[in-house]
Amino acid sequence: MFEMRTKRLLLRDVQHLDFLALHQLRSNPVVTRYMTYLISENEQETREWIQGTMYHNALSPRQSYNLTVVRQSDEAILGWIGAGHSDTPHYGDVDFGYALLPVYWGQGYATEAVRAVLAIAFDRLGAQSVYGECDARNVASARVMEKAGLRRIPAVDDDDIIYAITRAQWESS
Numbered sequence: 001m002f003e004m005r006t007k008r009l010l011l012r013d014v015q016h017l018d019f020l021a022l023h024q025l026r027s028n029p030v031v032t033r034y035m036t037y038l039i040s041e042n043e044q045e046t047r048e049w050i051q052g053t054m055y056h057n058a059l060s061p062r063q064s065y066n067l068t069v070v071r072q073s074d075e076a077i078l079g080w081i082g083a084g085h086s087d088t089p090h091y092g093d094v095d096f097g098y099a100l101l102p103v104y105w106g107q108g109y110a111t112e113a114v115r116a117v118l119a120i121a122f123d124r125l126g127a128q129s130v131y132g133e134c135d136a137r138n139v140a141s142a143r144v145m146e147k148a149g150l151r152r153i154p155a156v157d158d159d160d161i162i163y164a165i166t167r168a169q170w171e172s173s
């Protein structure tokens, strides 16, 4: 099982035992307000999503990392972060997404997790450039990407904000 530690977090492959926390995440409209993915209408959809992420995490060579975000100090599950090869590679060849349970917002955890996932994208997925996408109203998410060292680039759709970072920018940061 893949795992990676940052100063305060453990990022590890999604497992069945994460069901309760990940279902809380996926079924909370406050969390998914600006998201078009990661939404569960019922428990079955969360179970199927976990099954799917475990399947993709197990592929070799690995194409994606779907990770549960755990706080090291008390093993609380804070949320999810994932990166994988992109279907729309004009912004970058790897993209990522993330969400945390609201009780954990505002403590810098998402920024810490995004920095780690950028390392995974460049070091393990061989990315040349990595991007994240968010709804233009999602100010917190845009701020996270900016704090993590990505730069805003023009988006095809005005309703989206795209932040990207190249390998050269990552290596010099």
Ligand SMILES: CC(C)(COP(=O)(O)OP(=O)(O)OC[C@H]1O[C@@H](n2cnc3c(N)ncnc32)[C@H](O)[C@@H]1OP(=O)(O)O)[C@@H](O)C(=O)NCCC(=O)NCCS
Binding pocket: 030, 031, 032, 034, 035, 097, 098, 099, 100, 101, 104, 105, 106, 107, 108, 109, 110, 111, 112, 133, 134, 135, 138, 139, 140, 141, 143, 144
């Ligand atoms: C986006 C999200 C992951 C941020 O997590 P987090 O751990 O709170 O993020 P951080 O603490 O690292 O940073 C948040 C930053 O946004 C800022 N912020 C939060 N809400 C804001 C708002 N409404 N307006 C302006 N800035 C805001 C915070 O002040 C902080 O910036 P600062 O450090 O300069 O003060 C979290 O809000 C979340 O899970 N949202 C729902 C899911 C989602 O939208 N995911 C992204 C999909 S693209």
